[in-house]
Every structure is written in structure tokens, then in C-alpha cells.
Amino acid sequence: MKVLIISDIHGSGYYAEKIKEINERENPDKIIVLGDLYYHGPRNNLTQEYKPMKVAEILNSLKEKLLVVKGNCDAEVDEMISEFEFQDHIIMEINGKKFYFTHGHKFNIEKLPDENFDVMIYGHIHQYFIQEKEGYIFANPGSISLPKCNTEHSYMILEENKIIIKNIDGQVIQEFNY
Numbered sequence: 001m002k003v004l005i006i007s008d009i010h011g012s013g014y015y016a017e018k019i020k021e022i023n024e025r026e027n028p029d030k031i032i033v034l035g036d037l038y039y040h041g042p043r044n045n046l047t048q049e050y051k052p053m054k055v056a057e058i059l060n061s062l063k064e065k066l067l068v069v070k071g072n073c074d075a076e077v078d079e080m081i082s083e084f085e086f087q088d089h090i091i092m093e094i095n096g097k098k099f100y101f102t103h104g105h106k107f108n109i110e111k112l113p114d115e116n117f118d119v120m121i122y123g124h125i126h127q128y129f130i131q132e133k134e135g136y137i138f139a140n141p142g143s144i145s146l147p148k149c150n151t152e153h154s155y156m157i158l159e160e161n162k163i164i165i166k167n168i169d170g171q172v173i174q175e176f177n178y
């Protein structure tokens, strides 16, 4: 199974359009969005071509393969424009490993949930990384639209036994085999 992971769109119509292009180029079986879909939040600047409705339209067009977890900037009213559910977290077996997907403000590399997992994937910090710690793997796709600390606009691919972070042009930034 090939999975595309996107996080922290924060209302950018421009980068939502990029998600459409990435989906066409990568052709994943599933797309998982790790929260913070429509709003910029009080601490962030407006994203490029700030247009929450356009983000919703593009994500709705991908709903057949889309899974979404709720971020700390996502509101109840968002469900009215979204043709998909916002889940607290997602646990899924992918290519033989148990993955725990969450936004990252509640659980992360510093704070583990009660549930068992092999790999935790979360967004929220807007900086990509892949790291092993105490027998677990932790990884973050970064933010597609609002990268922080001079990182690139990025996304993640899970394929076979690989976790791959790519920039929006599809160039590999970091790759990890488990």
C-alpha cells in the first residue's frame, strides 16, 4: 500500500492545488491529512492564496481515498463544508507495521498514548523529521504550506518499508527504511 501524508494546510488555496498535483504524480492508495486544514490560527500569518473553501473543495474531490485527523486549529463548523470525517487519531496497519496518526498537540515523541504502535506520525510543529527513540519510530511530514525554521514545503510517502519525506516538487529530503 502506498500512502500520501499531508499536514498543516492552514487554508492555503495555492498549496491545496499542489496536493492535487502531488496526488496525480504519486497516485497513492490513501491520503492521510494530519489536521489544521482551513484556518491560519492566531500565531500564523495568512497562507498563500488564503481560501478555506477552495481547500475544502479540493479535499472533498479526494474523499474516496482521504482520511483526516483533527488539528488544534480545526473547528466543529468545518464538518459542514467537509464531505469527510475528522477523527481524533487513526490507528492503521500499513505494510506490516502499526501506525498511529495524530495531529501532535496531544501526543508526540515526548508524550505517548496508551495504545500500542510501532510508528507514530504527526504534524503540528511544521518541521519534518524521522527519528527512532526507545524502539519506536516517530516521523513528521512537515507543513505543505507553512514550513517553519527554514525547512521546505513538504509531504510524506509510506511505501513498502520506507518512510520518505519529499519537497513539493517531489525531490527526496529524507528517507528511512524500517
Ligand SMILES: [Mn+2]
Residues within 6 Å of the ligand: 008, 036, 071, 073, 124, 125, 126
Ligand atoms: Mn498547524
